[in-house]
Amino acid sequence: MSRHPFGVPAGVLAHVPGAVVDGYQEADSYAAPVVYAGCAVAPGAVAEVFEPNRDGAGVEFTVYFPPGAVVGVRDRVSLPGHADPFDVTGTAQAWGRNPFTGGPSGVVVQVGRFDG
Numbered sequence: 001m002s003r004h005p006f007g008v009p010a011g012v013l014a015h016v017p018g019a020v021v022d023g024y025q026e027a028d029s030y031a032a033p034v035v036y037a038g039c040a041v042a043p044g045a046v047a048e049v050f051e052p053n054r055d056g057a058g059v060e061f062t063v064y065f066p067p068g069a070v071v072g073v074r075d076r077v078s079l080p081g082h083a084d085p086f087d088v089t090g091t092a093q094a095w096g097r098n099p100f101t102g103g104p105s106g107v108v109v110q111v112g113r114f115d116g
Helices: none
Strands: 008-013 034-051 054-065 076-078 086-088 107-115
Antiparallel strands (some): 008 034, 054 107
């Protein structure tokens, strides 16, 4: 059963560290996304940076996954309507029991990306 029946799907791309070859680490990669249905997405802060020769913007979201979702610190999260995935910016927080229903609550994750 999904946590938010009218929510959106969100994918978790698990981080795969690169192998060490001749003392050098190859580039990291990400596994195919594991898609969780019924997620909620809340907008977060938007920051614009204006520096000489570099303008950019950062965007953050809070994603509410259903109970049992597995999201690592170095994983990425794909959201509908966004071409590129977002980096997980903190540790996933699992709520305890839902104080209203007694059932399990979901997993909350902060994600973000800086372009520029």
